[in-house]
Amino acid sequence: MNGTAIENFVCVIFNVSFMNCTWHVGWTASGDTQYFLYWKTSKKEDFTGCQNYIKDNYGRHTGCRFQNVTIENKRAYFLVNGSRSGQNIQSYQKTIILYRIEKLTPPLNVTVNCREVSHGCEIQWQPPHTSHVKRRACFKYEIVIENKVDPEKNIRTTSQTERSITGNSYIFGSFSAEKRYSVKIRATDNGCLVSASWGEWSTPVEFGKEQVTSTSSSMLFLISMLAASLVLFLCTVSIYLKKVSATVLQPRDPFHEISPMDFETEYKTQLMKHETEEITIIEEMT
Incomplete structure (x- = not known):
C-alpha cells in the first residue's frame, strides 16, 4: 500500500472558469494501476467523478479537466483513489481554497x-x-x-x-x-x-x-489616393466637355462666299415672289 497513492497533486483555475488538476503516479504503483478523481464544493454534497481525464503514455489517469467552475463557494474537497489488478490502493484527499489557485487573466x-x-x-x-x-x-x-x-x-x-x-x-x-x-x-x-x-x-x-x-505611412497612402482620385476626376471632366462640344451646331459663316448654285436658287425664289405679287395686284384692280 505505501507509495501507491498519487503525488504532487496541483489544481489551477484559468480563463475565469476552467480548472485543471494534475498528479504524479505513486512511486511504487505498477503499470496496471489506475486512478479516479472525485470532488465537491460542500461537505453536504456527494462527490462527483471526473468526466474528462488526462492520461499518460500507459493510459493511466494523471489529471482531470473541469469547465464552468465557480469560486463563489471558496472551498473544494478532492479525493483520488484507485485500483491495481482489482485491489484497492492508497487514497489521497485534499481541501483547496479555490480563489488561491486562480491564475488571473491579463489586464x-x-x-x-x-x-x-x-x-x-x-x-x-x-x-x-x-x-x-x-x-x-x-x-x-x-x-x-x-x-x-x-x-x-x-x-x-x-x-x-x-x-x-x-x-x-x-x-x-x-x-x-x-x-x-x-x-x-x-x-x-x-x-x-x-x-x-x-x-x-x-x-x-x-x-x-x-x-x-506607421502613422506617416498611412498619411502618405491617403495623400496618394487623393491625388489619384483628383487626376481621374479631371480626366472624366475633360472627356465629357469634348463630347458636349462635338454635339453643338456650328453657326453659319455670314461671310461665306455664295456659290453660283446658291445665287441661281436665290434668283428663282425672288422672281417667283415678284410674279406672285403682280398677279395679286391685278386681281384686286379687276
Whole structure:
C-alpha cells in the first residue's frame, strides 16, 4: 500500500472558469494501476467523478479537466483513489481554497497615449476578468517597459520594471519619439480574495518610433489616393466637355462666299415672289 497513492497533486483555475488538476503516479504503483478523481464544493454534497481525464503514455489517469467552475463557494474537497489488478490502493484527499489557485487573466484594454512635448506617456488598462471580484482596488500590477533594439543606432533592448502599482494608469516619463518601446502588464492580489500569485502577462503593446512611422505611412497612402482620385476626376471632366462640344451646331459663316448654285436658287425664289405679287395686284384692280 505505501507509495501507491498519487503525488504532487496541483489544481489551477484559468480563463475565469476552467480548472485543471494534475498528479504524479505513486512511486511504487505498477503499470496496471489506475486512478479516479472525485470532488465537491460542500461537505453536504456527494462527490462527483471526473468526466474528462488526462492520461499518460500507459493510459493511466494523471489529471482531470473541469469547465464552468465557480469560486463563489471558496472551498473544494478532492479525493483520488484507485485500483491495481482489482485491489484497492492508497487514497489521497485534499481541501483547496479555490480563489488561491486562480491564475488571473491579463489586464484588459491596455492603451498608450504619448505627448512628445512633455516627453511622457500615459499607460491605461482595465482590471483582469474574474467571476468573484468586481472592485478595482482588489488588484495591484507589475509593468515592464522595454526599449526595443535598434541595430541602426546600436541600441540594445533594455527594460524598466515597476511593481505594486495600484489604480489603472501609469505615467512613463522617459519617452523619446526617436525610440521604440513595448509595454506589458500583469496583476496580483491587493488585500482581497484574490490569488497572491502573479497572473498572466498582457500582450505587449508597442509605441514610439514604430507608431510614428506607421502613422506617416498611412498619411502618405491617403495623400496618394487623393491625388489619384483628383487626376481621374479631371480626366472624366475633360472627356465629357469634348463630347458636349462635338454635339453643338456650328453657326453659319455670314461671310461665306455664295456659290453660283446658291445665287441661281436665290434668283428663282425672288422672281417667283415678284410674279406672285403682280398677279395679286391685278386681281384686286379687276
